[in-house]
Amino acid sequence: MADPRTVPTLTIYIPTMDRSPFVRRLLHYYASTGFRHWIFIGDSSGPEHAERNRTAAAMFQDRLKIVYRECPGLSSCETVEQLSTMVSTPYCVLQGDDDFLCPPGLERCVTFLEAHPDYGAAHGAGLRFQTESNSPHGVIGTVASYPQAVVESPTGSQRFLELLTVSPYALLNSVHRTSIWQAMFRGLAAMNGVRNRNVFKDELMAACVSVICGKVKELDGLSLIRQTHTEDSYRFPHVYDWITDPDWCASYQIFDERLIEELIRQDGIRREQAHVVIRRGLWAHLSHEVIGTWRKEHAHRSGVAPSRLRTWAKRFPWLRRVWRAVRSRVQRYQDACSLPALLHPSSPYHAGFLPVYSVVTNEPASVMPHQVMADARRDPAMVGAE
């Protein structure tokens, strides 16, 4: 077995569209961590961003193993489909251009999959964060846990239902075996849609094929840090818009056919049985999405008035500073995924989080590893972290 720390065993796929500052940040991050595996960039950007991305890729060519391909007019998962024929490593993983994967966490996943052939994918813990300005660099605001799928039922049908009825269904940032990976993204070009407007095409199909093909394990340690945005052109459409999109039905039929094929192959069941399984799972997923969205948007129409204590306390700025200091100290102990906890060396995620923190909170040219803690100490978000 090849040692994933020295031999490239993994390919990271990065689809991107019109977000060159994030691509540059990401390449800087991987260069700063000494990442040894392959990075495939599928770029659907317009000319301006594509030119910047090409330049950034060339700039890091001597420090990173980068394959850069322009994929104009393709959606995120479609770029993966196009690039997946070029893969030479036994494992693959997807990441957004604004997210980060932690190399030690990825290597743990590779080691696990080498030792457990009954598993198709693995990941470590996930975090999500937001910068206060929503830009690639700036002060980090909220940090929270980002749950990912854990699916361990014995058959493909059971795993499919487990994914869509019980488990969180974020799965594409898990390390996958390449054979499964290629199956996950096969045939996506048959569906319409770019900019993640088609959920079947750009998430659901690949995630469902993944669990039908194998189990998914969550390991200790950090593997994923996602950036979320208040405004995001990559965001999936509102569920109502998805269901009423003109491509909805045609995409559903392709999804159904593709999963039937996988279930028959995996479980040896009849076509009709496979169709019933898919119908049951997708129905559960739809009802969960629709009712969740409706509740979020309409359940608290009137909103909650701020308490009198809060209104009174706002009159004293020093009280607010004290409160923040106290809260961050309490958070450090109570919430393992809070920023104060992550910045403290006692956190199990500290080592994985720190390079990300550094690259986000500092402009690329100024970051040096030894500066990280010093910078962090100066950051107002770190009050009480030590």
Place this chain on the structure above:
Amino acid sequence: MTRLLSDQLTVLIPTYNRYPRLRRLLRYVRSVDLPYRVTVLDSSSDSMDLGELREGLSDRISHVRYEPSLSPVAKLADGLRRVATPYVVVWADDDFLVPAALGEGVRFLEEHVDYSVAHGQAGLFRVASNRESAAMQWIAPYRQPSLTQETASERLRDHLRHYSVIAYSIHRTESMKKTMECCRTYDFGYTWGELAGGSLSVIQGKVKQLNDLYMLRETHPGMDSWREPGQPIDVFDWVTDPMFPITYDAFRRCLAAELARQDGISVGRAEAVVKEACWSYVATVLTVKWQAQYGRRQSQARDRLREAAARLPALRQGGRRLQALLQRYREPLSLPALLHPSSPHHADFLPIYRAITAPPSEPLPVTGSAHGVPGAMTEAAVHG
């Protein structure tokens, strides 16, 4: 001013290939001497002895034949064009309406111009039958609420959030004609048509639930046997149907136009209200139907107890008696409660019970005047 009952309300009975149930219904209609004009809208492809059908008809009951291929919406729209009374009620061939409650509903609508729909208490029943006779197994309450909010937007939100079928309630004829024409114009088909019809009625005015027993609806496997061919059969098929996005758009436009007119708001704002209301309906129905079809049953311990008790006949009998006794006091629309003379609905229920359980060969007693239908035997007057 007074008017004859038959000049006030028309009953439309759409039927499609359910002659045994139609015969049962006509027998009931005769037994209560229904004082309203009745039109049977029949698009059956099954054959029935016309003499047998004529037996069930009278001078107040007419029978109109349609092509079996005609859609339920088109058939109803044609039936409505034949209605000359100010009020109309659609009576499904497997349901039972109570004449007294129809009279009360008409009276209420006459006196309350801000209401567009009236109905009363309703129940759902199941029958176990063989060739000779039928036995009523159970009756459960069937939700038919009032919607009395002042604005059409509020009523629409409430109606689609806590959906109930109001297609079988008493409607103002002109409003219902307009509604059906709208459904035909937009080519809604059955599912969207029922949703749009109810929603338009709710937008046009308030809905009143009166205290009388109004309707008992039968639940049986062939409930949807008259559905158009090729139409989705359940909510998942409905949502994944290729026509869903297109018809949803038409539905939103249709309701928004009426809502904007009724509430005096912009079409854009009305569309937002319709969107919110419609998705609350989709969310509820997707979840509830999924639970019904695939959800885990909660009371497995109770099932095991029931199975064990089934092996001891004495215990089973005792259990049933106890259950009936409890139901009689706790649930006014249960079978034990309705069969007891102390029930306020007992007199209205008995003719329905007899029509269901008496063998077809046995004539039913005419009970019209015995249970408070004003002038049921003659066509008396109500206030107009």
